[in-house]
Amino acid sequence: MTRDIAILLFDGFQLLDAAGPISVFECALRYRPGAYRLTPLTVDGGAARSSSGIALDSRPLSAMPLSAMPAPDTVLVAGGEGAPSALGCGETLAYLRRCASASRRVVSVCTGAFLLAEAGLLDGRRATTHWAHSGEFSRRYPAVELDTDRIFIRQGNIWTAAGVSAGIDVALALVAEDMGEEIARRCAQRLVVYYRRPGGQxxxxxxxxxxxxxxxxxxxxxxxxxxxxxxxxxxxxxxxxxxxxxxxxxxxxxxxxxxxxxxxxxxxxxxxxxxxxxxxxxxxxxxxxxxxxxxxxxxxxxxxxxxxxxxxxxxxxxxx
Missing domain, CATH: 1.10.10.60 (Homeodomain-like)
Incomplete structure (x- = not known):
């Protein structure tokens, strides 16, 4: 079975928020070919320019319409400097709300948690984001139980990860859930990262x-x-x-x-x-x-x- 993983981007996204998890899923494909199909998505498609200036090609949200085809198995939302602008995009927020009920998992990395919170997906849940943005997050979303010392948190089908490289940690956990601990551990070894990072933020x-x-x-x-x-x-x-x-x-x-x-x-x-x-x-x-x-x-x-x-x-x- 092939699982569709949509990586939701916007102009000004943090490159490692997307590239880190993509690298983990790519590594997992070495051990189980065909297990994942990765699709970067933006509202309109085309080149999504990261804060570093490097762009990733993306497909429009309409390429994966939730009403006309099976929803992506997993939707991963990057963070980055462009997140505040993305908060005002009604189409993005509506897509995330539909994914919360139609997809198996919705995942945020770093300030991608702001988009999940803005869509109302984190109300009454525990969540995390980058420690440097914790004050702003708590002020904007008091209904969310923020824990800024966790590398990632899972609450039902909603996962939130801390800043930047924590996207690798949460992606390894997703692979472990899909393929088992052994393959996730091999991916960590190949990528030369902790399988379970000690400590918190x-x-x-x-x-x-x-x-x-x-x-x-x-x-x-x-x-x-x-x-x-x-x-x-x-x-x-x-x-x-x-x-x-x-x-x-x-x-x-x-x-x-x-x-x-x-x-x-x-x-x-x-x-x-x-x-x-x-x-x-x-x-x-x-x-x-x-x-x-x-x-x-x-x-x-x-x-x-x-x-x-x-x-x-x-x-x-x-x-x-």
């Missing part, structure tokens, strides 16, 4: 918000991240930068936007969170490796930073 967002690549403390933050079990008190941090503790603390607060001790704590919490979410079951071991010293200190830090204890992140066997 928080492992990327907080450090990126702290660290300016050209900033004074970029090398320091990177060093702390690489050796979280080090004794990173203010004196040690200042010594790494060849500054006095007082002068260092003032400069760090000004550039990074938080005290040095809080920054170190946040990096440790996020590393510990990623370890626990990826399956590590020993809280004491994680506490030691991430520089907390013992489980009780890590618990207090988790409560301060995340509002919940480390034990709440332990994966049960049913999650495996």
């Amino acid at each position: 928080s492992q990327f967002s907080s450090l990126l918000e702290m660290q300016r690549p050209d900033g004074r403390f970029a090398a320091l933050l990177d060093q702390v991240r690489r050796s979280l079990d080090g004794a990173w008190d203010v004196e040690s941090l200042a010594g790494f930068c060849c500054l006095s503790p007082r002068h260092f603390s003032r400069l760090f607060q000004s550039e990074v936007g938080m005290p040095p001790a809080k920054a170190v704590e946040q990096l440790r919490v996020e590393a510990a969170r990623a370890a626990l979410e990826s399956g590590e079951r020993s809280i004491q071991k994680v506490a030691r490796l991430c520089g907390f010293g013992d489980a009780e200190r890590m618990r207090r830090s988790f409560l301060r930073v995340l509002g919940r204890p480390p034990s709440s992140l332990l994966r049960s066997p049913a999650d495996e």
